[in-house]
Amino acid sequence: LRILIVGFGNVGQSLAKLLIRKRGEMKKGKIPEIKVVGILDSKTQVIESEGVNIASALKRKEINGQVGIERRSDFNEILDSSDPDVVVELTRTNPVDGEPGFTHIKEALIARKDVVTANKGPIALGFHALRELASRNSVQLRFSGTVGAGTPILEFGKICATGDEILSLRAILNSTSNYILTMMERNNLNLEEALALSKERGYAEADSRMDISGKDTALKLVIVVNYLLGKRITLDEIYVKGIENIDNSSIRNAIGKKKRIRLVASSGKRYEVKPTELDVSDPLCVYGPMSAIHLRCRFSGDKYLVGPGAGGTETAIAVLRDILYLKGR
Amino acid sequence: LRILIVGFGNVGQSLAKLLIRKRGEMKKGKIPEIKVVGILDSKTQVIESEGVNIASALKRKEINGQVGIERRSDFNEILDSSDPDVVVELTRTNPVDGEPGFTHIKEALIARKDVVTANKGPIALGFHALRELASRNSVQLRFSGTVGAGTPILEFGKICATGDEILSLRAILNSTSNYILTMMERNNLNLEEALALSKERGYAEADSRMDISGKDTALKLVIVVNYLLGKRITLDEIYVKGIENIDNSSIRNAIGKKKRIRLVASSGKRYEVKPTELDVSDPLCVYGPMSAIHLRCRFSGDKYLVGPGAGGTETAIAVLRDILYLKGR
Numbered sequence: 211l212r213i214l215i216v217g218f219g220n221v222g223q224s225l226a227k228l229l230i231r232k233r234g235e236m237k238k239g240k241i242p243e244i245k246v247v248g249i250l251d252s253k254t255q256v257i258e259s260e261g262v263n264i265a266s267a268l269k270r271k272e273i274n275g276q277v278g279i280e281r282r283s284d285f286n287e288i289l290d291s292s293d294p295d296v297v298v299e300l301t302r303t304n305p306v307d308g309e310p311g312f313t314h315i316k317e318a319l320i321a322r323k324d325v326v327t328a329n330k331g332p333i334a335l336g337f338h339a340l341r342e343l344a345s346r347n348s349v350q351l352r353f354s355g356t357v358g359a360g361t362p363i364l365e366f367g368k369i370c371a372t373g374d375e376i377l378s379l380r381a382i383l384n385s386t387s388n389y390i391l392t393m394m395e396r397n398n399l400n401l402e403e404a405l406a407l408s409k410e411r412g413y414a415e416a417d418s419r420m421d422i423s424g425k426d427t428a429l430k431l432v433i434v435v436n437y438l439l440g441k442r443i444t445l446d447e448i449y450v451k452g453i454e455n456i457d458n459s460s461i462r463n464a465i466g467k468k469k470r471i472r473l474v475a476s477s478g479k480r481y482e483v484k485p486t487e488l489d490v491s492d493p494l495c496v497y498g499p500m501s502a503i504h505l506r507c508r509f510s511g512d513k514y515l516v517g518p519g520a521g522g523t524e525t526a527i528a529v530l531r532d533i534l535y536l537k538g539r
Numbered sequence: 540l541r542i543l544i545v546g547f548g549n550v551g552q553s554l555a556k557l558l559i560r561k562r563g564e565m566k567k568g569k570i571p572e573i574k575v576v577g578i579l580d581s582k583t584q585v586i587e588s589e590g591v592n593i594a595s596a597l598k599r600k601e602i603n604g605q606v607g608i609e610r611r612s613d614f615n616e617i618l619d620s621s622d623p624d625v626v627v628e629l630t631r632t633n634p635v636d637g638e639p640g641f642t643h644i645k646e647a648l649i650a651r652k653d654v655v656t657a658n659k660g661p662i663a664l665g666f667h668a669l670r671e672l673a674s675r676n677s678v679q680l681r682f683s684g685t686v687g688a689g690t691p692i693l694e695f696g697k698i699c700a701t702g703d704e705i706l707s708l709r710a711i712l713n714s715t716s717n718y719i720l721t722m723m724e725r726n727n728l729n730l731e732e733a734l735a736l737s738k739e740r741g742y743a744e745a746d747s748r749m750d751i752s753g754k755d756t757a758l759k760l761v762i763v764v765n766y767l768l769g770k771r772i773t774l775d776e777i778y779v780k781g782i783e784n785i786d787n788s789s790i791r792n793a794i795g796k797k798k799r800i801r802l803v804a805s806s807g808k809r810y811e812v813k814p815t816e817l818d819v820s821d822p823l824c825v826y827g828p829m830s831a832i833h834l835r836c837r838f839s840g841d842k843y844l845v846g847p848g849a850g851g852t853e854t855a856i857a858v859l860r861d862i863l864y865l866k867g868r
Contacts, residue, residue, distance in 0.1 A: 228838065232702075241702070360839030362698045369691045373561075373570070373859035493822065493845050509557065510689030510847065510856040516822050517842035527839040530702035 211244050213533065214294035214323075216314050217301035218251040218267075218277045221328050221355070224522035225298070225529055226264045232530075241534060248292040252301075254278035257292045285314060289321045296533060299327040305425055305445075308332040312340075319343045319351065326532040328355030328525050334429040334445060337436045352532035357383060357430045358501040360524030361517030362531070367438040367505060375508040376438055380476040383430040385499040385519030386413045386421040387453050387473045392497045394461050395470065401456060413499050413520055424452035424473060424483040431475040431483060434503075443481060451484040470495050540573050542862065543623035543652075545643050546630035547580040547596075547606045550657050550684070553851035554627070554858055555593045561859075570863060577621040581630075583607035586621045614643060618650045625862060628656035634754055634774075637661040641669075648672045648680065655861040657684030657854050663758040663774060666765045681861035686712060686759045687830040689853030690846030691860070696767040696834060704837040705767055709805040712759040714828040714848030715742045715750040716782050716802045721826045723790050724799065730785060742828050742849055753781035753802060753812040760804040760812060763832075772810060780813040799824050 215222050229244060236243045248257040249267050256262055256270075256278035271277045282288075289297070297318035301311045308331035315332050318325050319340065327333065332340060333353045344351040357363045363381070370376060382388055386408055393404040405422065408414045420426040428450045435441050453473055464471050464487050472495060474486040488495040493514040496502045501519030506512050518524050544551050558573060565572045577586040578596050585591050585599075585607040600606045611617075618626070626647035630640045637660035644661050647654050648669065656662065661669060662682045673680040686692045692710070699705060711717055715737055722733040734751070737743045749755040757779045764770050782802055793800050793816050801824060803815040817824040822843040825831045830848025835841050847853050 360703070360836070361842055362695070365698050366691070366695055366844070369694050369860070373863050374689070374856050491826070493825070496822070497820070507689070507856075510853045511850075513690055513844070513846035515695070515842070515844050518840040521840075524839045527703050527836075531698070534702050 211242050211296065211533065212247045212292075212294045213244060213296045213298050214248040214250070214288070214292050215246060215298045215300065216250045217299065217311075217329070218249055218271055219300065219302060220522040221525045221529065222249070222300040223268060223271065224526035225300070226268055228523065228526045228530060230264055244533065247294050248288060249277045250282055250288065251277045253282060255280050255282045255288065257288065259292065285317055286321070289318060289323065294323060296324045296326055296536060298529060298533070299325060299329050299332075300529070301329055303329055303420075303429070304331045305334075305420065305429055308335040312336055315340055315351070316343065319347050319349055322347050322349050324350045324352075324536050326352045326529055326536065328353070328529055330356045330426070330429045330433065334432040337433065338442060350536055352536065353433070354532050355525045355528035356433055358503075358528075359385075359518060359520050360527040361501050361515065361519060362528070363434070363501065363503050363515060364437055366515045367434070367503065370505050370507055370510070370513055371438060374510050377506045377508055378477050379434065379438070379503060379505050380474055380494055381431070381434065381503040382472055382494060382496060382501055383434070383475050383519070384421050384424075384427040384473060385501050386418070387424075387427070388496065388501075388519070389413050389499040390422075391453065391456070391461070391471055391473070394456070394458060395465060398458065400458055401453070422452050422454055424450045427473055427475050427483045431481060434475075435477055435481060439477060447481060449480055449482040449484070453485055456485055540571050540625060540862065541576045541621075541623045542573060542625045542627050543577045543579075543617070543621050544575060544627045544629065545579045546628060546640075546658070547578055547600055548629065548631060549851040550854045550858065551578070551629040552597060552600065553855035554629070555597055557852065557855045557859060559593055573862065576623050577617060578606050579611055579617065580606045582611060584609050584611045584617065586617065588621065614646055615650070618647065618652065623652060625653045625655055625865060627858060627862070628654060628658050628661070629858070630658055632658055632749075632758070633660040634663075634749065634758055637664040641665055644669055644680070645672065648676050648678055651676050651678050653679045653681075653865050655681045655858055655865065657682070657858055659685045659755070659758045659762065663761040666762065667771055679865055681865065682762070683861050684854045684857035685762055687832075687857075688714075688847060688849050689856040690830050690844065690848060691857070692763070692830065692832050692844060693766055695844045696763070696832065699834050699836055699839070699842055700767055703839050706835045706837055707806050708763065708767070708832060708834050709803055709823055710760070710763065710832040711801055711823060711825060711830055712763070712804050712848070713750050713753075713756040713802060714830050715747070716756070717825065717830075717848070718742050718828040719751075720782065720785070720790070720800055720802070723785070723787060724794060727787060729787055730782070751781050751783055753779045756802055756804050756812045760810060763804075764806055764810060768806060776810055778809055778811040778813070782814055785814055
């Protein structure tokens with residue numbers, strides 16, 4: 211299986227390291243052989259049809275800040291010359307127009323390459339267009355890593371929907387804000403202090419406004435609703451309120467009622483993202499940098515999935531899983 | 540898709556009712572057409588190659604206690620004459636030798652029929668033998684409903700294991716004992732009173748010793764460990780202690796420490812099922828008739844799935860899902 215990695219930030223580098231650790235399993239035939247035929251970052255490229263030396267690429271990125279020594283050429287030319295089976299799109303989420311990920315994915319699908327991505331922008335903004343493009347070109351588009359990092363929220367939901375029907379859902383989709391709220395509770399911090407702590411720990415995005423404002427959660431809710439509930443909603447149909455105005459007195463007030471404030475995304479009368487008081491006995495009430503989803507199913511009742519919601523390695527696992535599932539088809 | 544239903548107790552009848560409710564979706568092509576070509580109970584049969592009248596079969600079972608008016612003929616003859624694509628084995632779990640389910644499944648696989656079952660006995664006792672038999676005959680054996688009723692514990696675990704590795708697991712696999720322990724906590728009942736209540740609610744098995752003794756949990760742990768951890772363990776390798784000796788003072792004692800006693804199945808130094816004090820903040824600490832599993836994964840961390848762990852309709856959903864997944868291959 212030949213893969214082209216597009217975008218070499220935290221998740222891309224984590225995937226590269228993971229592939230090195232998986233060599234033993236590949237050699238033993240436990241998982242299919244995955245060969246990296248190219249890696250691109252924003253300015254440079256390294257293309258090697260016989261397989262890029264991953265360790266050297268990681269080293270170059272670490273030392274020079276760039277993965278290649280060649281400047282990037284035209285994306286279609288790269289697709290042509292590297293001839294991958296799968297394009298793995300891991301550039302940074304752009305919530306405005308999804309670029310450059312959207313164009314990468316679109317051109318890869320048109321060139322009849324399977325695509326795996328962890329990039330929320332293009333999937334949230336162009337969900338149906340990209341899925342239809344994949345279908346028309348008889349290739350697959352997988353995006354497990356866009357929601358829940360390594361916690362398989364989308365696959366889990368799809369299983370629950372099979373033969374049954376998801377009536378409604380509630381979810382915690384931004385683990386950074388969940389960590390911030392937890393720290394405010396536990397250590398009596400204000401929002402700024404908890405945010406600083408989350409940056410120190412590496413949880414917050416470079417631009418933490420995406421986390422705090424609820425925008426990151428809303429992007430993920432669009433993906434979840436379109437994929438699991440079979441709807442066609444867009445970002446502007448979601449009512450979004452972030453955690454900017456949560457102060458420690460509202461946190462204390464909730465605790466006094468055996469509740470916790472969490473940034474909850476939900477489907478119901480309307481699609482919304484907003485700070486919500488959850489009972490401590492509610493399985494959705496999770497602590498620290500976690501994601502969680504609650505699905506209410508017509509026939510099989512209420513189900514909950516909880517797991518880590520962030521992290522380069524965790525997201526890389528979702529990407530690897532998607533690549534392996536492609537192979538299974 | 541032609542299915543033969545073998546065993547027409549709670550789950551079999553729930554599946555029949557579910558298929559009636561799904562007719563609209565089948566007609567609209569949302570799910571594949573599923574035609575029941577035969578139903579067997581322990582003494583009688585109804586075989587109809589053009590499709591059994593499900594409503595009449597349910598009615599007969601309700602009125603006569605038997606699904607058919609014909610006495611059951613030889614199982615191989617039935618396979619031959621009804622010519623199903625899928626044999627759905629739903630006879631009652633026999634923890635001693637897995638019969639009659641084991642023979643039904645074995646003969647169906649030899650006759651090159653796909654098999655879907657919710658019967659724990661044959662899968663716990665003959666896991667590898669039956670899987671190998673299916674593989675040799677190029678047919679599929681699916682058994683989602685054996686663990687967690689409609690909560691997809693096995694599928695979820697398989698997803699988490701893909702590309703990653705499950706290092707260890709803990710689980711609550713018998714929702715009846717979880718209900719009993721919850722009632723003892725909440726209503727200050729002793730074991731006998733809580734058991735009586737669980738029978739009243741229809742949660743306990745006809746032979747509730749399976750629930751109380753931990754035997755039912757152990758059967759499920761064998762399935763989980765063999766399927767998700769790729770081991771080859773048998774029932775006698777599991778240390779099993781039930782909840783027979785839990786009294787209300789130990790329940791109160793745990794509550795005083797902000798803990799709850801739960802019947803936990805786990806893999807670790809050894810495979811075991813035993814009453815365990817869980818911290819109330821542990822996501823595995825669930826209340827009422829629920830199942831839950833905690834998977835610790837090498838790369839992607841700790842994940843938890845929680846959902847209803849019993850019920851005819853819930854289990855029928857797992858069976859239907861398995862049937863639909865067969866079709867997908």
